[in-house]
Amino acid sequence: MISRLSDDRSRAAIAASIERRRVDTRGLLFKTILQSCLLITLALLAVLLVTVVMDSTDQLGTRLWDFLQGTLRSRSEDDRLGIHQGMYGSLWIAIIVAVLAFPIGIGAAVYLEEYAPRNRFTSFIEVNIRNLAGVPSVVYGLLGLALLLNGQIFGLDRLTGGSSALSGGITLAILVLPIVVITSGEAFRAVPIELREGAYGVGATRWEMIRTQVLPYAAPGILTGTLLSMARAVGEAAPLILVGAISGRLGDNPGLFDISALTDQFTALPIVITSWTVQSGRDVGFTAAAAAAIVVLLVFVLMMNSAAILLRNRFEKKRG
Amino acid sequence: MTDTSVVHRELLTVDQLQIAPSRRHREVIIRYGLLLTALVSVLVSTLIVWSLVREAWTFITGVVWADTWGQQGWFPRRGLYDIPTIVVPSLIVTGIAMVVAGPLGLGAAVYLAEYANRKTRAWLKPALEILAGIPSVVLGFFALTWIAPNLVGRIGKTTFLVLGAVILLGYAVISAGMARSKIKQYREGTADPSARIGAVASIATLVVVFALGLAWILNVWLEFAPNNAGSLAAAGIGVGILTIPLVASISEDAMAAVPDSLREASAGLGARKMTTATTVVLPAAISGIVAAFIVAVSRAIGETMVVFMAGGAADAARFTDDPFEGGLTMTAAMASLASGTDSVVGEGLTFQSLYFVGLLLFLITLSLNIVASRFVSKVREAY
Structure with missing residues (x-):
């Protein structure tokens, strides 16, 4: 070996083979394939957004205000076609979700992260919440149908008025509840122990510690979670179909804050989109109407999503 | 004092x-x-x-159980509940969705975790999160108005044949490898008779699955008719796009959890970046990646709106195993039954059939999610 290595020729060959600049073809190919996976995904997203916006110009470009003011119609050429009822229903659903799911979800997260003893019962609740988050949304619709419409349990249908915005809102509140608990719980876990110990050190009780230290510190994280779950609730359609959201004829809009109208029949933006898309097979004009409704829905949903992402990135950076 | x-x-x-x-x-x-x-x-x-x-x-x-198997189709209002009619399309849609979301999501995750620098990540990850936040009704619209005519209608037949051939070939290669090791075990004198039965049975299963897959692909290819309206393939691609961010984010988390010391050790031994990614990081993160795929399957089976809008079937359907035809999945069957009239009425058990399908769906997704969380906790234990 040594004699061979000392051979000048082979030494030169070894030096050349080490110093020669080689192109790692396979590595480059691999990287390009990975990049194209991402590019295809983003291209699909771009095509989706462009298609929807292009299709929507027939409605949004020419009669934006009428479209926002109009109601459900059976023909797409109707002058009074629009999404007012859908926006109205979605707004109320969002309010009901905020009122029901956020306090209960954040409360449950506080209990699980701050109070609950580490025992079997607690881990049962935690596993239960994780499994609930994986249940398909249409199954929540079945729950709403049994619980709030048919009154099989507790006779709740008398309270909700059967198929109503209230039923839809409660169903979606139940749907997003596990998401709120999980995201808030993550925010609580990120609170540094020093803050807690400091509060205990000056004589705070557990609740005083949570109220003055944990909640303020976790507030951006909680807000991120609630924004994401609100976006999810506003875009969800399957459970609403099951609880009987209306896609055909529907009475005119009641006043915006007419509480009694909550127990009347209702519709929501995703339901309007679904109905118009399905009808586009028989009346092509509904394609533009559906696309226009999608643009309106996306404006709301993407605004909430990007606010959540920005908020999270900002605080992650700040706190390192 | x-x-x-x-x-x-x-x-x-x-x-x-x-x-x-x-x-x-x-x-x-x-x-x-x-x-x-x-x-x-x-x-x-x-x-x-x-x-x-x-x-x-x-x-x-x-229910009359004879009416739930081998009937003409799913006609809940007439008392015909053929279960394969709604289960097979669910499997087809899920399969197509995974063919789309699996490679794209995993590839994106490997790139984000191993290659992308800080600056690229800073705008790529939010872009994926935007995609994750798009409501499924929007994907349903997109699947019906763009994917169906442009992807499925125009290039569907060839793509289907090529993709099907690639998948079947991959399957054949893997199963041939497995069969060889079984035969080798047997020859090396594991005289245990149960091992012999096991080897024969598994080889037979592999061959049968291969033959069935080949027959199915050829059958679909021969009977292909261009279809610009909704179809299971269009819905499947739509569901796949919907699940890409899910696969990407869970697999990326799994790869980010692999300690850098492993990457450094690999680089120290002279491995290239690609070698490190494929032989060190991917195997170390495998349980998280498997979990990502299982969660995505569970999500795809439970997805309702895309298949309801782009699946191309009304509230009753005949049996089909052709992805280029309209079909009724479990979820679409529920949604269309509920949206058909103002209230779910029909003869006898129509309303109850809704809950039977719901229970089936609930049990499938629950068991998938439990398996997935087992895999995730495995990752946490290792590092």
């Missing part, structure tokens, strides 16, 4: 050290109030299971 203990008693008593009763009561009230909110989730799960089982039980005990 007074005794020190007396001085202390005058300054501070045990009573004074205790917090005021009102403060203590407030603590107790808040604690139990919060416990109640945590119990709401238990109540919700109980109600879901109870309502599903109650109605599904009426269906199970009341």
Whole structure:
């Protein structure tokens, strides 16, 4: 070996083979394939957004205000076609979700992260919440149908008025509840122990510690979670179909804050989109109407999503 | 001079050290109030299971079971509940969705975790999160108006044949490898008769699955008719796009959890970046990646709106195993039954059939999610 290595020729060959600049073809190919996976995904997203916006110009470009003011119609050429009822229903659903799911979800997260003893019962609740988050949304619709419409349990249908915005809102509140608990719980876990110990050190009780230290510190994280779950609730359609959201004829809009109208029949933006898309097979004009409704829905949903992402990135950076 | 203990008693008593009763009561009230909110989730799960089982039980005990297998199709309003008619399209849609989301999501995750620098990640990840936030009705619209005519209608036949051939070839290569090792084990004198039966049975299964897959692909290819309306393939691609961010984010988390010391050790041994990624990082993160795929399958089976809008079937359907035709998945069957009329009415068990399908779906997704969380906890244990 040594004699061979000392051979000048082979030494030169070894030096050349080490110093020669080689192109790692396979590595480059691999990287390009990975990049194209991402590019295809983003291209699909771009095509989706462009298609929807292009299709929507027939409605949004020419009669934006009428479209926002109009109601459900059976023909797409109707002058009074629009999404007012859908926006109205979605707004109320969002309010009901905020009122029901956020306090209960954040409360449950506080209990699980701050109070609950580490025992079997607690881990049962935690596993239960994780499994609930994986249940398909249409199954929540079945729950709403049994619980709030048919009154099989507790006779709740008398309270909700059967198929109503209230039923839809409660169903979606139940749907997003596990998401709120999980995201808030993550925010609580990120609170540094020093803050807690400091509060205990000056004589705070557990609740005083949570109220003055944990909640303020976790507030951006909680807000991120609630924004994401609100976006999810506003875009969800399957459970609403099951609880009987209306896609055909529907009475005119009641006043915006007419509480009694909550127990009347209702519709929501995703339901309007679904109905118009399905009808586009028989009346092509509904394609533009559906696309226009999608643009309106996306404006709301993407605004909430990007606010959540920005908020999270900002605080992650700040706190390192 | 007074005794020190007396001085202390005058300054501070045990009573004074205790917090005021009102403060203590407030603590107790808040604690139990919060416990109640945590119990709401238990109540919700109980109600879901109870309502599903109650109605599904009426269906199970009341239905003529001969009408649930080998009938013409799923006609709930006429009392015909052919279960394969809604299960097979669900499997087709899920399969197509995974063919789309699996490679794209995993590739994106590997790039983000191993290659992308800080700056690229800073805008790529939010872009993926935007895609994750797009409601499924929007994907349903997109699948019906763009994917169906442009992807499925125009290039569907060839793509299907090529993709099917690639997948079948991959399957054949893997199973041939497995069969060889089984035969080798057998030849090397594992005289255990059960091993022989096992080897024969597994080889037979592999061959049968291969033959069935080949027959299915050829059958679909021969009967292909251009279809610009909704179809299972269009819906499947739509569902796939919907699940890409899910696969990407869970697999990326799994790869980010692999300690850098492993990457450094690999680089120190002279491995290239690609070698490190494929032989060190991917195997180390494999349970998280498997979990990502299982969660995505569960999500795809449960996805409702895309298949309802782009699946190309009304509330009743004949049996089909052709992805280029319209078909009814389990979820679409539920949604269309509920949206057909103002209330779910029909002969006899129509309403109960809704809950039977719901229970089936619930059990499938629940078991998938439990398996996935087992895999995830495996990752956490390792590092």
